[in-house]
């Protein structure tokens with residue numbers, strides 16, 4: 001699975017790029033981690049990794065928010081897409097029950113381009129959709145789970161610099177406007 005940090009950071013970048021405020025982007029991006037909370041029940045890659053299940057959960061929540069808190073309606077739709085980004089990222093990393101129970105197998109999309117480092121023109125492209133039956137088994141005791149890795153931290157640091165730069169630019173603009 002991509003680590004939770006990557007699940008959080010990927011939608012964060014998209015939301016910031018779409019022009020949402022940093023605060024709102026941080027809050028909505030944190031929703032992307034929710035599917036992995038199945039580990040609290042000692043199951044991983046459970047039904048919370050099914051896009052079908054997540055859509056069925058999100059529709060009534062969005063409907064409720066539209067009725068009760070209409071000003072957050074758009075946010076609730078964005079939040080739903082953020083949650084859905086989780087199984088989409090996972091399906092490119094390992095077997096994920098993304099269409100369960102409509103499609104009862106777990107899917108793993110392998111997609112990579114490999115080169116020979118001594119001859120970079122020697123490119124080999126791999127694409128394969130792997131399938132395996134879905135069974136939601138309990139996590140074995142003492143099984144390690146990565147919360148973040150060096151790669152995740154590195155990516156996050158680069159993005160953090162971008163967020164600080166955006167914040168500085170925005171604040172600089174508003175300060176200049178105030179002075180006028």
Ligand SMILES: [Zn+2]
Pocket residue numbers: 001035036045049086090
């Ligand atoms: Zn996951």
